[in-house]
Amino acid sequence: MARRKKGREVHGWLVVDKPAGITSTSVVNKVRWALNAQKAGHAGTLDPEATGVLAVALGEATKTVPYITDALKSYRFSVRLGQSTNTDDAEGEVLSESDSRPTDAEIEAALPQFVGDIMQVPPKFSAVKIDGERAYKLARADEAFEIASRPLFVDELTLIERVDADHVILEMVCGKGGYVRAIARDLGEVLGCFGHVQWLRRNWSGPWDAEDGITVDTIDKLAKTEALDAYIRPVEEGLSDLEEVRCTPEGAVRLKNGNPGMVYPADGVEYGDEVWASFEGKPLAVGRYMGGELHPSRVFNL
Structure with a gap:
């Protein structure tokens, strides 16, 4: 029998404005503790003395980390x-x-x-x-x-x-x-x-600006409360560089099982493009658009 994971199932992104003097791993550990989250990771290390955007992925958002890692960043x-x-x-x-x-x-x-x-x-x-x-x-x-x-x-x-x-x-x-x-x-x-380098600040990373990030002090203050949950951003924000397509009901069932599924036509999406699919307002999968179907490479369990 599989051992049950500790913590809550928390899915999304917490964008942190990292201060100097703390490692990126320490920030991730603090976020995981403060939210009592089962799973967390970050999209792009910052040196301990660097400040600015450190995007922490929670739960199913960890599947979108490569897309933020690949995105442009400003320092x-x-x-x-x-x-x-x-x-x-x-x-x-x-x-x-x-x-x-x-x-x-x-x-x-x-x-x-x-x-x-x-x-x-x-x-x-x-x-x-x-x-x-x-x-x-x-x-x-x-x-x-x-x-x-x-x-x-x-x-x-x-x-x-x-x-x-x-x-x-x-x-x-x-x-x-x-x-x-x-x-x-x-x-x-x-x-x-x-x-x-004397000092360094990551101004923005992918879709997120440092000014929009939560501070470590605020994380400490709101730890273990519902107020901190309000800062969690949707999983799909990590897919901002990809086009969205919408699944048909039948396609959603197939995609949930990891199989190619039908999606509705979308403007600007061509055969072979990497896209993400949604159903009833939630991200369902990432994959390649081929002839009206999405062939999934990642499936979200939300």
Whole structure:
């Protein structure tokens, strides 16, 4: 006999405005505890000192995490010019220093090198796996290793403000897998002055803005109450980049069992498109639209 899972069946998203000084995993654990939820996970890690949007998926919403992970995200961050650190942020040990300081024009001229489809080497203090071991564990042990470069799509990289000779504020919109710390490091190298991230905030991720997120303090205050449930967003918000189709009653029955099911025609949906299907106002499945049917890849039990 299967063991019964602890907690409530809670389905949806809790969008958190993460503060500095706490890990993403700690936020997820706090949300799970506060809502007494059976299952929770997040869509995109933030470094402990970073702030901003951390979207926590609950229950069946965890099936939509890949779509938020793949969505564009926006970061605003400060780069400290003139210093490199072993962590590529302000928490690390200073490795190199330079008295050289680029002009605003030189910074703006360098930014296009980091826009479009680029290759990026993640920081050594990161969760990238090297032969099965996390890179940050190897770095902490002072072991010598190399991290292979990986592709990243950067939609925008803009100079927002030159605070002073040593600090600039940039804003980046990018796809999944991007390391802002690596952008600061590599920009400093290109400019010949070194650089690292001083602070970092994720402004938005997919459909959600940081300003719309709940604070950790509010989660603590409303923990274990119905008032916290009011902040839970629908599962389908994680599917905002996909078109919606609606199931026929017969199609809904088939889709619930994991089989292809009939859906009504929808404007803008073509053969082979990945879409999500709803029935009676609830998300039912994600899959490929083929000749009036949805061939499911994920089915929701709501």
